[in-house]
Amino acid sequence: PKAPRGICGADAHAIAARNYVRSIAAGTSSHSDHAREILHVLKAASADGNYQIRDEIKLIKLATEWGVKTDGRDIYDIAHDVADVGLLEFGKPDGFQLFIRRATDERQKLWEKEGIQPRAIDREVVTAMHMTHMGNTSDAEALVRQGLRMSLANGWGGSMIGTEITDILFGTPTVWTTEGNLGVLEKDMVNVVVHGHDPAFSEMLVTACEDRELIEYARSKGSKGINVVGLCCTANEVAMRHGVRMAGNFLQQENVVLTGAVEMMCVDTQCIFPALATLAQCFHTKFVTSSPIARIPGSEYVEFKPETALQQAKDLVREAIDNYQNRDESKLYIPPTKQTATVGYPTEQIIKHLDNVTNSHVDEIGSYRPVIDAVRSGVLRGAVAIVGRNNPRVRPDYSHMEIMKELIANDILIVATGCAAQMATKAGLLNKEAKCICGEGLKRVCELVD
Incomplete structure (x- = not known):
């Protein structure tokens, strides 16, 4: 029979709990880091820049909630101060996450009683990694409690911050009727796929794909225009703000390339198969990565920067248009399957x-x-x-x-x-x-x- 404990004395409960907490740490880091990046975009927003404030009402509401002065101030000065407060939620030395005050009194009292009120996001992740390092916590209950605390830092911290700031920058979603599945790809159009999680990147690409000059350029190359579609969470973001159609979810990303109809797939972070780089080489598809967080061998790497975002997006779309003529008709097949959906x-x-x-x-x-x-x-x-x-x-x-x-x-x-x-x-x-x-x-x- 297997030994009941490891060589160090840790039992199965401790080992499982350590692995579980480290998984939570990875997830919290990923989702919360997304919020950190979008806060930096807000910090760089300006009236004449690539990124502007689209929902001023939500910004003022959040500023008031966070104690940022608004009376008589320029909207971008308010936005920059809100960004600073949001960024402090990752590393402030004292106190708890600001958004937990949105929870019901009953829930807040429970978290306080159990000692799991979330502190700074980065602190909870570091604490979890320290607890699970060699020679530290082997009490499974203590580990799971830290996992709960870290999860709350993610949900009531990083994820909620990311949602609020994304709405402020790109507009609070509205109801759209759109379509989903592989049938949203178009045989006679330049197909550009946005994939990942970061709306700062996909928003610029969608804007570039709607550029009149680039649409005319696409037509001059023999296509009927530009068709931008989404994959994974990026698909949700652009669907509920622009009505952009959804090509599929996680396990469908390779199938999108297999249609032979994709001129370019642009990705940012999370849920991206490394296999896409190799698969794209079997077709004419250009596979572009854009974040230092998700570097993939075999891709074309273009680091996306807020100060040059729109021009970078236009350059990529122009590159996709130039690639349209390289399609291999013998490899082209777009399944006709698609469904309508009401989202947003x-x-x-x-x-x-x-x-x-x-x-x-x-x-x-x-x-x-x-x-x-x-x-x-x-x-x-x-x-x-x-x-x-x-x-x-x-x-x-x-x-x-x-x-x-x-x-x-x-x-x-x-x-x-x-x-x-x-x-x-x-x-x-x-x-x-x-x-x-x-x-x-x-x-x-x-x-x-x-």
Whole structure:
């Protein structure tokens, strides 16, 4: 039989907990570092620069929440001070994450009681790495508690900061009807794919693809124009702000190149297969990396910088257009499969839709009250979030899809993002017609809100 402990005396619980906490540290680092980068973009924003403030109302609201003075000040001075406060959330020496004050009093008291209120984001990651280093914590419960604390620093720190600042810079999403799956690629257009997680990069590429001069240049090369599509979380970002169509999720990224129709795939960070560089060489596709965080051998590396972002994007799109003539028709096949989807539901849009079913004479507007009442009365049985990647260990998308279908059939509302949202798109579950497979309660809610 296997020994109950390792040579150092650590048992299976300690070993598993150490590995688990280190996985949380990697995830927290990735998502929170995304927020750090977008804060630096906000810090560099200016009225005549590549990046401007698109949602001034949300900026003022956040500035007030964080104690930044706003009266009589230039909007960009306010933005730069907000960026400084946000950046301090990563390394401030004292106190807890500012956004945990958004949680309910009950939840905050629980975190305080359990000693897991999240401090500075970087501190929680460093603490976790120190605890899991050789010769330190072997108490599984203490390790899991640090994992919880670090997760809260990510969710109520990095992830929430990233969402708020992205909306301020690029606009709070609105509802769009778009399409998803490989069929969104176009045979007679220059296809540019944006892939990864960083909207600062993809926003500039989408802007460049809409440039009139570049569209005319694409037509001069024999195409009908430029078709920009998204992969993974970048797909979500550009879909809910521009209506850009989604080519697929995590396990579909290689399939996009396999169509032979992609002139250029531009990637930033996270969820990018190293195999794409080798695969692209089998076709005419140019594979471009843009971040020092995600360097991949065999790619064309163009480090994206805020001060030159738009010009860099235009140069890349022009390069993609020039590559259109290098397509090999014998390798070209675009599956016709695609589904329509309605996307773009931040909290503001959800409340706006709910206001349409509220009796303004007697009920509170500008709140989630209609949904809460529907849950309280039993019309809906609750809500769940489904996020994240599909897995090559199981049939692609199968688990996500079956779980979603079962939940909505039982009147449970789903909030989907990440690759789960693209899976739902491909399965037709983000189409309003999907109400026909919902339970009677959720179906009725869909009809009222529509």
